[in-house]
Amino acid sequence: MSVYYEDDVVTVHHGDCIEVMRGLPSGSVDSVVTDPPYGIRFMGQAWDGADIARRTQRGRDNGGQAPAGARGPHGGYRSASVEAGRYSRSMRDAHAFQEWCAEWAAECLRVLKPGGLLLAFGGSRTWHRLACAVEDAGFEVRDSIAWLYGNGFPKSVNVGAAVDASLGLRRQVATRKKEPPRDKASGWGFSGDRTTTVPASAEARAWDGWGTALKPGFEPCVVARRPLDGTVADNVLDHGVGGININACRLRSDAELNRTGDPWHSEDDDKTYTGRTKDGRWPTNVVLDEEAARALDAATPESVSRQGKPRAAARSGEGWGMRSTGAEYDDQGGPSRFFPVFRYEAKASSDERPSVGGVSHPTVKPIALMRWLVRLVTPYGGLVLDPFAGSGTTIEAAVAEGMRAVGVEREESYLPLIASRLDRPVTPVLDLGIGGL
8 A cells, every 4th residue: 555645635545445444544534435346347447347356256366367268358357257348147256246345335334434424336237236235334325326327338239130140141231331439538439330231031130129238328326324323413413424415415596496394303393494495406316417418308398396385294204304295496497407417528528537648547427426426425624535536536526625535546557647637726616506517
């Protein structure tokens, strides 16, 4: 373990996150916001899948290299992940991934203050392993957040073409379209010709139009909390954490908004506060990028939200103490106004995806999204931990939001990307508005 970068606000460690976290004081971190490997061998990267299985299974530790006959294109074990976008079907590797997640999550639990929150992204196919591991480590799973985006690229097999290939038949090309090169850093790096072929057999015609995968459109994020020390009130007073910053993450509107019901009454208090506020909508557990928001609005007519009335049958304190109907705002528009919307481009600028010496990270989250998440679970000036720093998006987000940050990154080639982010001027704290940032 070594310190790669350190100043008054940020510390970046180079090393394995579990080893580094073991050296951090217990109860020293206010929040953990991270995007760990998903165990799917993304783009053939050895750090996402095969290496995880190797480090957690006895009998496979042979100095970090797989035997030549089992070696993947990046030095990993083929038994864990053969190609990009695929993951091992063996229960052994699935359990190994979950055990590894539980190991680093247990260290996150220890370094978090009581009531501190963990936000961890997962893959749609392996997220269940992550969630179970976080729970097994001792966290209380509070919720999950769905990050919806519109620029995913399907990695699907043409079933009809596969049938012809299995029969040894060559298909005729019907059309050929030149595709513009895609940004390799966006995660797919596709370029060249897109061709349409004609089935060469009756068997293939029966399967024409069939594939093996959907277009990816969301990533789940686990929302978990270290158990409270007493009540919520006791915990926030003693440790300074334990809640989520609702008001700082509301969806703003220029119009005056009506809101009915006070969600913070106790179970024994049936008093209802009714008033007018410009605070904005309550943040949701679904967040969109601009493309997903446009698609949602295009498919659904505009609607009008009217002021709701308290539900007489609902006591305060039941279901978070909410007594309102859910339609509490006098406004009009498409359904995307109900969700946080973050600007993000498929071919991101250098501001979104730093590159140093030709090296860039393939799985960069939008900075606006990470700033919103950091703000949601961290008190102003608090300490954010990212055990899988990557290119440093979470670290940059924490600094921009007035927080301190500790990051850990194992891959040496990504460390200069973090430094390049920290060399940039800090932008002001975001003021989230309806329709995006």
